[in-house]
Amino acid sequence: MENLEKVYNFLKEVHTFFFATVDDGAARVRPFGFCAIVDGKLYFGMGKHKASYRQAAENPNVEICSCRDREWLRIRGKAVFDWDPETEKKIFAMAPFLEKMYGPESDRTFAPFYLEDMEAEYANMQGAFEKWI
Numbered sequence: 476m477e478n479l480e481k482v483y484n485f486l487k488e489v490h491t492f493f494f495a496t497v498d499d500g501a502a503r504v505r506p507f508g509f510c511a512i513v514d515g516k517l518y519f520g521m522g523k524h525k526a527s528y529r530q531a532a533e534n535p536n537v538e539i540c541s542c543r544d545r546e547w548l549r550i551r552g553k554a555v556f557d558w559d560p561e562t563e564k565k566i567f568a569m570a571p572f573l574e575k576m577y578g579p580e581s582d583r584t585f586a587p588f589y590l591e592d593m594e595a596e597y598a599n600m601q602g603a604f605e606k607w608i
Contacts, residue, residue, distance in 0.1 A: 478607045479517055482595045485541065485548045486510045492541035492548075494519070496530035503530060507539070511569050513562055516589040520566065522577065523584035531588070532556070545600035548607075552590030562587055 486492050487510070494507045505527060511518050519539075521527050531537055531554040539550040566587055567574035577585035595608040 476515065478595070479512060479515070481597075481607050482548065482550065483510060483512050483517055485543075485597070486539075489541045489543045492539055494521075494527065495538045495540070496527055497534045497536070498526065498530045503527070509570055509573065511566055513565050513569075513589075517593070518557070518562070518566060518587050518589050520573065520585055520587040523586045528586050535591075537590070546598065546603075548595060548597050550590065550593060550595045550608075552593035554588045555591045556586055556588045 491506050491508050492510075493504050495502055495504045497503065503526070507519060507521075509520055521531075535553040535555070537552065537554050539548075541548050563585060566585075567578060573585060575581075577583050593608055594606070597603070597605045597607055
């Protein structure tokens with residue numbers, strides 16, 4: 476859990492990180508800003524109406540990259556969507572802005588996911604390299 480927290484803390488400190496999928500053989504990247512540790516797993520989320528959801532559902536192999544100063548974190552794994560209402564409740568409690576966007580008052584569906592077979596690698600411009608997960 477300690478290394479998972481290192482990954483989580485890095486992502487929270489940079490605020491914005493980049494989520495990559497594949498669409499018809501071409502790379503697609505977009506900024507993300509939400510992550511949370513729920514039941515020992517690092518969760519992310521997106522709207523089910525978005526192209527990123529369709530892409531990750533069709534090909535769950537995804538990557539995330541975040542940078543600060545002259546250091547970065549790369550994460551890869553297979554997106555596993557979690558449709559358990561309890562997971563959504565926990566996430567909405569941690570991130571009320573998501574409930575405003577995707578809660579009962581919205582016509583949109585939140586698609587929370589974690590990464591199976593997750594790998595996380597930290598590196599910096601001074602040559603450091605560490606496999607955190």
